[in-house]
Amino acid sequence: MARNFRYFEKKRGHRRTGSRTLGSLGEALFFASLLVLGCAGLVAGILWLLIPEWRLHHGFKETTCLVQKKRLGEKEGDGATLYRPEIKIEYEAQGKQYSPWTYDLNTADMSDRAYSSDRAAVEAALDAFVEGQKYPCWYDPSKPDRAVLVRAYQGWLWLVFLVPASFVMLGAGGLVYTIHHWGKSAEHRAATVQRAQPSELFDLDRPPGPKLPNIPELSDITNSPGTTLAYRLPLSHSPGWTLLGLAAACLLWNGSVSYFAVAAVRSHLAQQPDWLLTLFILPFLAIGVALIVCLVRQLVQALAVGLTLVEISDHPLLPGGEYRLLVSQSGRLAMRSLEVWLSCREEATYRQGTNARTETREVRRLPVFRREGLALDRGQPFQAEGCVRVPAGAMHSFRADHNEVRWSLVVRGETAGRPAFERAFPVIVYPLAGAPVPGSHAP
Amino acid sequence: MNELVEAIRNPFSAARFAPDRMEFLFAPGQSAAGLLERLRAADWRGEIVGPHGSGKSTLLATLLAAARLAGQPCLAVTLRYGQRRLPCDFLGAARCMAAQKDRVPAVPLLAVDGYEQLGRWHRFLLGRLCRRRLGLVVTSHHPVGLPALCHTAVDPALAWRVVERLQAGSPPLVDGADVAERLAAHGGNLRETLFDLYDLFARRLAM
C-alpha cells in the first residue's frame, strides 16, 4: 500500500525520529567542520613548516663563507632565559657580498623556534665553528641575504601534522559515512553495514567450512581439552566472581559504616551518648551484617560444593547427534540429588525509552541423568557418565543484538541444609548444513 | 495443523506495538490536531507525562506525524536509560533548524522522549536552543516544568481498544476480561500487559 514518505524512521540503537535529512545534515556539518579544521591545520603546516624545509634542502644554493664572529643569543622566556647560536658570516652571492647573522633556518628567519633552554647544547653548536675559518653555507637565491650554516630536517615536524591529519581522517570518514547513508532504506543500510564488516583473515575460532552468520563463536569451548573426553566445558559464569564482588561490596560498606559505628560507641563509652548518630547508624549496620552473613554463606557453599567439571565427546553439537558426557562433582557434603539436563533458552531484550526488559524462557529441557543420595568426600569426587542427545530438528544456537537462542548443559545439586546450586555450561549447536569438516576442530 | 499454527502470527509481538508502528488512540473528543492546537497556545512548549507503559512515546510519535503533515519540521530523539546527554548529531541538526527557522513558515519542533534523564547542562543547552526559536515537546514520568500537554493513563477500555486493533486479522483469542485482569495486575502498564497477552495468545493458539 502506497504511503507518504516517512520522515519518522526509527533507527536501532539511538532511537531517533524526525527528518532523517535534518539529522544527516547535522551529522554532515559536524564532520565537515572537523574536516575543514584538519585541512586548515595541514595547509598551515605545509605552508609554514614543510615548504621552507623543502626549499632549504632543494632550493638553496651552496657557497663558501667566512665565519667572522660568534655569540650566544639570549632572550627572556616564561620565567627562564632562552638561547640560540648566532654566527656572523661573510659570503658572495650573485656578484654581491653579504654579512648576515645566522645559524640555521630558524635563526636566519628570526623565528622564536630558534631558541632553546638548553644552554650547553647551544654552546656546543657554537663551538663547532671557529672564527676566521671557512665553511660551506647555503643561501636563498630569491633572497641572497638569507643564508644558513646548518641544514637538517627537524624530526618533530611530522608530529605537528598528526593532529590535523587525524581531524581530516575523522572528518572525511564521517562525511563519507554520512553521505553514503543519506536517504537509504533500512534494508540498504543493513546491507551496507554487513558488506563493510571485515572478514576475519585468521579465524582460528571456527572450524574450516562455510560461514555461519549469527551463530556464536566456538573458541571458549574448543580451546580447553578434557582429560577423559575431547572437551572440557567452561562455566557460563564463575562463582568466584560473584564471591569477589560480594566481598568487595561487604568491605566497602562495612568499612564506611564502621567509622561512624566506632564514633557512636565511643560517645556511649564516654558517658555522652550521641543518640542521633546511634539511631542513624543502626539500619546501615543491619545491612552490613546482612552482607557479611550473605558472604559467609556463599563462601561456605563454594567451599563445601567444590568444583563441577563437565566434559563432552565432541563439539559443536548437531541436531540428532548423540554425545558422551562426563560430570565430576567435588566437595564435602551430602547431596540429596545431582541432576544434569540439556537446556535450550530463548532470551529476548526489549528497550523503549527508560525501560529495558530482558525475558529468558527455557523452551526445552532434556534430561541426561539423575543420581540420588550421594555423599561427597574431599579427595574423592563423584563422577558419572551419560549420553546427551540433541533432538532432530532442534534450532541451532542463535545470537543477534536483541534476541538469542542459547543451549547449555545444566548441573543442579540439591543438598541437605543448604540451598541448591545450579551451574550452566554453554554448548553450541550448529545446523546440520553447517557441520564442521571431520577432524578439523580437534584440539 | 502445525503449519496453520505457524502461519498465524502472534499479534502481540513487540515490534507491532513499538511507538512508531502504532497510532495513539485518542479518547472521544480528542485528536492529534487538538493537541497540536494546545501546544501552539502554549507557545510550542509542552510535556507529556505519564507512568511506564501508558503510551507517552506512542502519543509523541503520533503528535509529530500530525505536525509534519501540517508542514512543521520536526526532530526527535529517544533517550535510553541512564543517557544524560543529547547525541551530537541531534544537537547539530537542532542548531541547523534554529538557523533556518526564518526560512520556514511553521515553527520547527524538537521532541525529547525521556527528558527527565537529561543532565542539567544538556537541559540548559536545549533550553537555550529553543528560546524564541524552536518549539519543544518532551515526555517524562513526572512533571519537568513545561506546560502540561497531556497526562497519559491507560484504563481497561482504552487497553481493550488497543488489543482489538492489534488482534484485527488474527483469531480473537484474547477478550476484554483477559485484558482488564492483566492490566490491573500490572498497575496500568499497558506494555507489560501486552507482553503477557503475547504468552496468553500463544498458549491458546497451541490448544
Added chain:
Amino acid sequence: MNEPAILIRLDSPARTYYPGQSLSGQYRLESAEGDPIRAVEASVLWYTEGKGEQDLAVHEFWRRDSQGGEGLDPRRPERFSTTLPISPLSYDGQIIQVRWCVRVRAFLSRGRELVAEKGFRLGDRPQQEVSPPEK
C-alpha cells in the same frame, strides 16, 4: 483508480527452502502507471519477532535506479536469484521467531514508498542427507 501494489512470485512452489539452495523469483508493480518510479530495491532478509526488539539482517540486496528522470517501467517484471545461507534458520520459538522473506520497496514520486514482502521458510537439511557423528 486502484492503489499501486507490488507482486512478488517465487519460482518454486515449495514453501521451505534449504541452505545452499537457490531462491529465485520475480516481482513487478501493478497499477503504478502515471506515478514515476524513481528506484526499486529488492532484498532477501531475515528478521525476528516476539517479545524482544526486532533484529534484521540482509542476505542479498539489489537496487535499480531510474535513469534520465524517466522512471522505471512498472509493467516489466524483474527477476532475482540468490543462494541461501546456512544460518540463521527459520524458527518458531516461544518468545522469539526468526522469519525469512523477500522484501521489495519501490520509491515513487513525492517521497512515497511501496513495500511488499513474501515470506518463506529456511529449514535445515533433512537428517538423512547428513550423518551426525555418533561418539
